[in-house]
Amino acid sequence: MEKNRLEAFSDGVLAIIITIMVLELKVPPPEAGTPHTASLSDLKELLPVFYSYVLSFIYVGIYWNNHHNMFHATQRVTGGILWANLHLLFWLSLFPFTTAWAGNTHLATTPVAVYGFVLLMAAIAYYILQRAIIAQQGTGSLLAAAIGRDWKGKISPASYLAAVPLAFVSTWIAIGLYVLVAFMWLVPDRRIECALAGQEKS
Amino acid sequence: MEKNRLEAFSDGVLAIIITIMVLELKVPPPEAGTPHTASLSDLKELLPVFYSYVLSFIYVGIYWNNHHNMFHATQRVTGGILWANLHLLFWLSLFPFTTAWAGNTHLATTPVAVYGFVLLMAAIAYYILQRAIIAQQGTGSLLAAAIGRDWKGKISPASYLAAVPLAFVSTWIAIGLYVLVAFMWLVPDRRIECALAGQEKS
Amino acid sequence: MEKNRLEAFSDGVLAIIITIMVLELKVPPPEAGTPHTASLSDLKELLPVFYSYVLSFIYVGIYWNNHHNMFHATQRVTGGILWANLHLLFWLSLFPFTTAWAGNTHLATTPVAVYGFVLLMAAIAYYILQRAIIAQQGTGSLLAAAIGRDWKGKISPASYLAAVPLAFVSTWIAIGLYVLVAFMWLVPDRRIECALAGQEKS
Amino acid sequence: MEKNRLEAFSDGVLAIIITIMVLELKVPPPEAGTPHTASLSDLKELLPVFYSYVLSFIYVGIYWNNHHNMFHATQRVTGGILWANLHLLFWLSLFPFTTAWAGNTHLATTPVAVYGFVLLMAAIAYYILQRAIIAQQGTGSLLAAAIGRDWKGKISPASYLAAVPLAFVSTWIAIGLYVLVAFMWLVPDRRIECALAGQEKS
Numbered sequence: 001m002e003k004n005r006l007e008a009f010s011d012g013v014l015a016i017i018i019t020i021m022v023l024e025l026k027v028p029p030p031e032a033g034t035p036h037t038a039s040l041s042d043l044k045e046l047l048p049v050f051y052s053y054v055l056s057f058i059y060v061g062i063y064w065n066n067h068h069n070m071f072h073a074t075q076r077v078t079g080g081i082l083w084a085n086l087h088l089l090f091w092l093s094l095f096p097f098t099t100a101w102a103g104n105t106h107l108a109t110t111p112v113a114v115y116g117f118v119l120l121m122a123a124i125a126y127y128i129l130q131r132a133i134i135a136q137q138g139t140g141s142l143l144a145a146a147i148g149r150d151w152k153g154k155i156s157p158a159s160y161l162a163a164v165p166l167a168f169v170s171t172w173i174a175i176g177l178y179v180l181v182a183f184m185w186l187v188p189d190r191r192i193e194c195a196l197a198g199q200e201k202s
Numbered sequence: 203m204e205k206n207r208l209e210a211f212s213d214g215v216l217a218i219i220i221t222i223m224v225l226e227l228k229v230p231p232p233e234a235g236t237p238h239t240a241s242l243s244d245l246k247e248l249l250p251v252f253y254s255y256v257l258s259f260i261y262v263g264i265y266w267n268n269h270h271n272m273f274h275a276t277q278r279v280t281g282g283i284l285w286a287n288l289h290l291l292f293w294l295s296l297f298p299f300t301t302a303w304a305g306n307t308h309l310a311t312t313p314v315a316v317y318g319f320v321l322l323m324a325a326i327a328y329y330i331l332q333r334a335i336i337a338q339q340g341t342g343s344l345l346a347a348a349i350g351r352d353w354k355g356k357i358s359p360a361s362y363l364a365a366v367p368l369a370f371v372s373t374w375i376a377i378g379l380y381v382l383v384a385f386m387w388l389v390p391d392r393r394i395e396c397a398l399a400g401q402e403k404s
Numbered sequence: 405m406e407k408n409r410l411e412a413f414s415d416g417v418l419a420i421i422i423t424i425m426v427l428e429l430k431v432p433p434p435e436a437g438t439p440h441t442a443s444l445s446d447l448k449e450l451l452p453v454f455y456s457y458v459l460s461f462i463y464v465g466i467y468w469n470n471h472h473n474m475f476h477a478t479q480r481v482t483g484g485i486l487w488a489n490l491h492l493l494f495w496l497s498l499f500p501f502t503t504a505w506a507g508n509t510h511l512a513t514t515p516v517a518v519y520g521f522v523l524l525m526a527a528i529a530y531y532i533l534q535r536a537i538i539a540q541q542g543t544g545s546l547l548a549a550a551i552g553r554d555w556k557g558k559i560s561p562a563s564y565l566a567a568v569p570l571a572f573v574s575t576w577i578a579i580g581l582y583v584l585v586a587f588m589w590l591v592p593d594r595r596i597e598c599a600l601a602g603q604e605k606s
Numbered sequence: 607m608e609k610n611r612l613e614a615f616s617d618g619v620l621a622i623i624i625t626i627m628v629l630e631l632k633v634p635p636p637e638a639g640t641p642h643t644a645s646l647s648d649l650k651e652l653l654p655v656f657y658s659y660v661l662s663f664i665y666v667g668i669y670w671n672n673h674h675n676m677f678h679a680t681q682r683v684t685g686g687i688l689w690a691n692l693h694l695l696f697w698l699s700l701f702p703f704t705t706a707w708a709g710n711t712h713l714a715t716t717p718v719a720v721y722g723f724v725l726l727m728a729a730i731a732y733y734i735l736q737r738a739i740i741a742q743q744g745t746g747s748l749l750a751a752a753i754g755r756d757w758k759g760k761i762s763p764a765s766y767l768a769a770v771p772l773a774f775v776s777t778w779i780a781i782g783l784y785v786l787v788a789f790m791w792l793v794p795d796r797r798i799e800c801a802l803a804g805q806e807k808s
Contacts, residue, residue: 005209005270007611012217012416015618018699020225023626025703027710027717038711043720057699061692065685068611079267083388086263093220093259097227104229105240111229114245186689207411207472214419214618222427281469285590288465295422295461299429303442306431310442313431409613409674416621424629483671487792490667497624497663501631505644508633512644515633 003077006085010067013089017096018060021053024100049103052115055178056099059119062185063092063126073143074133081136084129091122112174113167119178120160127153156181205279208287212269215291219298220262223255226302251305254317257380258301261321264387265294265328275345276335283338286331293324314376315369321380322362329355358383407481410489414471417493421500422464428504429453453507456519459582460503463523466589467496467530477547478537485540488533495526516578517571523582524564531557560585609683612691616673619695623702624666627659630706655709658721661784662705665725668791669698669732679749680739687742690735697728718780719773725784726766733759762787 027042067088074081098118102111130153134144147153159177167174229244269290276283300320304313332355336346349355361379369376431446471492478485502522506515534557538548551557563581571578633648673694680687704724708717736759740750753759765783773780 002274005213008210008614009213009217009266011611011615012214012618013221015615016218016221016622018695019619019622019626020221022699022702023225023629025700027707038707038714038716040716042716054696057692057696061689064615064692065688072608082267083263086259086266089220090256090259093224094227096224101229101240108240110240110242110244204476207415210412211415211419211468214416215423218420218423222423225427284469285465288461288468291422292458292461295426296429298426303431307442312442312444312446316447406678409617412614413617413621413670416618417625420622420625424625427629486671487667490663490670493624494660494663497628498631500628505633509644514644514646514648518649 003071003074006077006082007068007071010085010089011064013093014060014064014067017092018057018064021056021096021099024096024103025049025053048106049100052099052103052107055182056095058182058186060092060095062182063088063122066126066185070130070133070143073146074137076136078132078136081129081132084125084132088122088125088129091118091125094118095122107171107175109167109171112171113164116160116163116167116174116178120157120164123153123157123160127157152184155184205273205276208279208284209273212287212291213266215295216262216266216269219294220259220266223258223298223301226298226305227251227255250308251302254301254305254309257384258297260384260388262294262297264384265290265324268328268387271348272332272335272345275348276339278338280334280338283331283334286327286334290324290327290331293320293327296320297324309373309377311369311373314373315366318362318365318369318376318380322359322366325355325359325362329359354386357386407475407478410481410486411475414489414493415468417497418464418468418471421496422461422468425457425460425500425503428500428507429457452510453504456503456507456511459586460499462586462590464496464499466586467492467526470530470589473550474534474537474547477550478541480540482536482540485533485536488529488536492526492529492533495522495529498522499526511575511579513571513575516575517568520564520567520571520578520582524561524568527557527561527564531561556588559588609677609680612683612688613677616691616695617670619699620666620670620673623698624663624670627662627702627705630702630709631655631659654712655706658705658709658713661788662701664788664792666698666701668788669694669728672732672791675752676736676739676749679752680743682742684738684742687735687738690731690738694728694731694735697724697731700724701728713777713781715773715777718777719770722766722769722773722780722784726763726770729759729763729766733763758790761790 025046027038027046095118098111098115102108102115105111130143130147130150134141137143159181163174163177166177227248229240229248297320300313300317304310304317307313332345332349332352336343339345361383365376365379368379429450431442431450499522502515502519506512506519509515534547534551534554538545541547563585567578567581570581631652633644633652701724704717704721708714708721711717736749736753736756740747743749765787769780769783772783
């Protein structure tokens with residue numbers, strides 16, 4: 001099976017997820033009969049929605065980036081990899097929902113916890129997909145060599161797992177953890193880039 | 203005519219269908235003037251919408267998967283195949299509507315029956331598309347050899363056809379049938395994979 | 405300039421246009437406090453929206469099909485062709501608006517006329533794009549040979565031009581003309597296919 | 607790293623941005639119980655929304671066009687370029703929001719200023735992306751040679767910077783500047799086309 005269409009389909013879904021989240025960002029229209037006015041204070045009301053949009057945009061960007069690197073180190077796609085990929089896309093597709101809920105409730109406790117839960121499930125789905133590819137590649141797997149001990153891939157779900165209950169103590173701890181993990185990933189995954197570069201050289 | 207653009211367009215439409223269904227998953231915003239609160243019970247209200255989203259996500263995933271395999275076994279695209287493909291995309295494009303309706307009405311009888319009707323029409327459209335490709339390939343058709351007796355492709359529309367009237371007896375029978383057929387397809391279509399692998403070997 | 409990205413971008417826009425139109429197809433959710441019920445009569449209310457969706461789906465399909473054929477007969481893309489293509493996409497992007505308006509007003513006079521006006525502008529934009537490609541190809545243009553006298557491309561805008569004022573006499577005459585032109589195009593554009601096949605042979 | 611997937615993802619996001627803006631263009635549905643009527647005066651109410659849609663459509667078209675040219679002159683994509691590209695897409699993804707706000711408030715002062723602020727940020731993001739590619743290409747950069755002194759790329763952000771405060775004097779001055787800059791860019795970027803053509807010749 002070719003990986004091109006899987007990549008194209010995933011790119012399409014990720015492009016739509018990252019873009020439709022912005023549909024939640026809307027100033028309520030003026031009521032019928034009132035003059036059409038608007039002020040910066042209307043924007044202030046939207047700030048929590050904007051912040052959660054920014055965070056989710058970065059997260060989808062990170063997933064797209066890592067997905068790109070992972071499949072660059074993948075040659076063959078099996079039925080199992082295909083479904084593991086759809087499973088990942090499923091959890092990512094819930095980002096617009098959790099982003100909107102957290103934003104609209106001005107970062108209330110439950111939505112912030114649920115936001116972390118979906119992050120956790122996406123991280124687990126990513127891990128499963130990675131395992132499926134490595135299993136298909138067998139010993140001497142290019143991807144396995146590339147990710148090495150994969151400490152980022154282990155810290156992330158652990159952080160989300162901690163953040164979900166901590167949200168009920170303080171939403172700011174949970175949000176702080178989400179932001180921290182995002183920053184950790186913003187550094188592009190040089191491990192795979194390096195492994196690939198090394199292979200191309202040899 | 204090249205098949206690439208047909209595949210790219212279909213991927214685009216399927217990616218959008220699978221993603222916009224999530225737009226229906228929204229907690230109603232707090233009324234103006236009330237404090238911004240949110241609880242897990244808000245999520246419970248959404249459960250039917252969520253369940254129907256999961257089922258439809260899996261169905262679109264199955265269609266994408268099978269579409270991918272089918273066109274992998276297709277070399278040439280004619281005008282007839284192109285329109286048969288658009289006909290399939292039309293019925294798939296109604297999934298967001300039936301999914302939202304079934305979810306918002308907490309799986310009421312009529313929406314569950316209509317959900318099955320659209321599944322049935324999509325299955326028939328898929329069958330027509332398959333026939334159009336096989337007719338174009340003529341005797342010794344790779345796709346015809348790949349699908350063999352195609353029992354899955356025959357059980358599915360039969361199940362939907364049974365489910366639509368059965369929904370008026372009990373929605374759970376109908377939903378059970380939809381879930382069962384989905385599980386049946388979750389096993390990737392090894393027939394085509396095998397036929398292709400066999401051909402590449404010889 | 406390569407034509408691949410222009411094709412990919414156009415495919416993306418057309419795939420989104422054809423799919424978001426379905427978002428208008430929604431049963432109003434039950435009022436808060438009332439039981440979750442649904443009946444087939446809810447669907448009957450949606451019939452005009454559904455009909456206009458079907459017609460617009462077919463029209464976007466026709467445009468995608470013809471766009472596909474036209475660029476198959478195009479080798480080089482200039483800046484002028486690129487903007488002529490965006491101009492076409494602009495008018496096509498208004499289809500979801502006119503479709504929703506015509507559907508929601510149960511095919512009232514003005515929306516049906518405006519629907520035809522946008523069809524007319526899209527047809528003119530298509531003609532301009534075709535001219536831009538032929539001008540770039542110069543004498544011995546493959547596309548010019550392929551479209552020949554292009555009677556379909558001339559009847560269509562003439563029909564829309566007639567339909568807009570006729571909508572104020574009877575919406576059914578206008579709608580009849582839209583349907584008739586769509587049927588005329590449903591036959592795929594064999595002229596270009598033949599010209600291309602002929603060229604590949606020689 | 608390959609540039610194909612970056613181009614495909616960007617095309618997807620831009621295609622969605624340019625299309626979902628049209629979702630804001632909707633005639634309010636008739637109230638329940640009232641007859642389904644519609645008139646041209648309903649459209650007049652929508653004119654500001656339509657105008658801002660047209661302007662934003664042209665802007666996204668310009669960005670797509672320039673993005674296309676820029677990556678045509680780019681061979682390798684690094685992690686930095688990838689994130690600079692996502693940063694650009696982020697600001698472009700806010701166009702649907704600012705377009706809708708400006709349109710719905712009938713081009714009120716604050717939304718028109720915010721519209722310009724987002725244009726400014728997108729222009730800066732484009733500049734950063736351009737710098738990142740040139741830095742990666744090093745001396746003898748094809749892109750650096752292609753853009754030359756880049757006066758368009760310098761006038762644009764300067765105009766937006768002027769337009770934001772001027773919007774509080776008169777919205778028409780600000781809007782006039784946005785339109786002027788758009789017209790300036792509508793002429794396709796022949797510099798890069800020429801540089802590429804020159805290189806292909808030699």
